[in-house]
Amino acid sequence: MAQDKPLPAYEDIPGTLVFDSNRSRQGFWLNQFCMSLMKDENRQEFRADEAKYLDKWDLTEAQRQSVLKRDWNGMLQNGANIYFTAKIAATDALSFQHIAALMSGVTQPEYAAMMLAGGRSIEGNRSKSEKK
Numbered sequence: 719m720a721q722d723k724p725l726p727a728y729e730d731i732p733g734t735l736v737f738d739s740n741r742s743r744q745g746f747w748l749n750q751f752c753m754s755l756m757k758d759e760n761r762q763e764f765r766a767d768e769a770k771y772l773d774k775w776d777l778t779e780a781q782r783q784s785v786l787k788r789d790w791n792g793m794l795q796n797g798a799n800i801y802f803t804a805k806i807a808a809t810d811a812l813s814f815q816h817i818a819a820l821m822s823g824v825t826q827p828e829y830a831a832m833m834l835a836g837g838r839s840i841e842g843n844r845s846k847s848e849k850k
Contacts, residue, residue, distance in 0.1 A: 742797070748793065748802075755805040784796055803817070
């Protein structure tokens, strides 16, 4: 019987989802959908009927719902690459800073101020296992 492989050390960092080979495989079709939005005709079709456009892609229900609800963190948890999700943001006329703020649970001005001050504090954000 095969033993479970230990999680990579980077999985222990709070608030961090590394786009590794596992997430790449998990999110293949989600990322293909995102990349399709590079073409204007696809953006127009998506805007006209998002649910119908998503039917073209072999997405899981969780992936589909994360797109429809614009759950940016959920997209990453379901295998999306952050740079590909930016195609959705651009389709919605949102800046990368805007979605980063949403993902961080703060307003865009609060996010900008946090980044200008050096980013999120490392206190309490070093390890998930330390919080147990």
